[in-house]
Amino acid sequence: GQNIDQPTEMTATEGAIVQINCTYQTSGFNGLFWYQQHAGEAPTFLSYNVLDGLEEKGRFSSFLSRSKGYSYLLLKELQMKDSASYLCANDYKLSFGAGTTVTVRA
Amino acid sequence: DSGVTQTPKHLITATGQRVTLRCSPRSGDLSVYWYQQSLDQGLQFLIHYYNGEERAKGNILERFSAQQFPDLHSELNLSSLELGDSALYFCASSVATGGGEKLFFGSGTQLSVL
Numbered sequence: 081g082q083n084i085d086q087p088t089e090m091t092a093t094e095g096a097i098v099q100i101n102c103t104y105q106t107s108g109f110n111g112l113f114w115y116q117q118h119a120g121e122a123p124t125f126l127s128y129n130v131l132d133g134l135e136e137k138g139r140f141s142s143f144l145s146r147s148k149g150y151s152y153l154l155l156k157e158l159q160m161k162d163s164a165s166y167l168c169a170n171d172y173k174l175s176f177g178a179g180t181t182v183t184v185r186a
Numbered sequence: 187d188s189g190v191t192q193t194p195k196h197l198i199t200a201t202g203q204r205v206t207l208r209c210s211p212r213s214g215d216l217s218v219y220w221y222q223q224s225l226d227q228g229l230q231f232l233i234h235y236y237n238g239e240e241r242a243k244g245n246i247l248e249r250f251s252a253q254q255f256p257d258l259h260s261e262l263n264l265s266s267l268e269l270g271d272s273a274l275y276f277c278a279s280s281v282a283t284g285g286g287e288k289l290f291f292g293s294g295t296q297l298s299v300l
Binding site for chain 1: 188219221227228229230231234242244276285286288289290291292293294
């Protein structure tokens with residue numbers, strides 16, 4: 081299968097930085113997506129990595145290491161509105177992880 | 187608004203019944219994907235259609251079927267419903283089917299089987 085593992089929950093303080101890790105099986109890999117999903121809403125696209133390295137997009141950055149089957153999403157300068165579930169997804173067979181629920185506290 | 191339309195938003199039905207969920211993709215998108223999301227399972231890929239043809243199957247039960255019509259809208263049919271089928275069903279669309287195509291999700295259909 082395309083097992084994707086990410087932590088279930090993370091809590092951080094407003095203004096802080098949080099790093100959400102994701103590991104996946106390297107057999108069959110096209111690229112790695114990160115999506116954000118607020119409670120009761122549809123997932124929305126955040127980032128896509130196909131090459132190794134860090135891609136920065138405003139307060140959010142995503143990193144990929146293909147040899148290690150590892151990615152992370154870095155959320156900087158956390159805001160209350162960042163409280164959501166963050167889904168890691170392998171482009172191969174469109175497999176999503178169960179998501180990491182991030183709670184931002186004042 | 188993602189541009190993907192799903193109807194109905196909510197559906198309440200009984201065990202053993204059959205329902206049809208409908209999805210209209212974004213204008214110009216040829217690919218349609220169906221996902222099931224339940225509290226304990228996360229987002230599970232069900233099936234993918236591209237320009238009317240089935241392209242990939244995921245964890246879709248035999249009681250479930252789908253199709254994509256010439257106008258590119260898609261329907262997901264769920265039959266002999268069981269309590270465990272209660273979930274949020276998402277449809278997503280993308281322009282094509284190559285790698286790196288980001289998905290645009292509809293707002294989902296919340297199915298409750300009583």
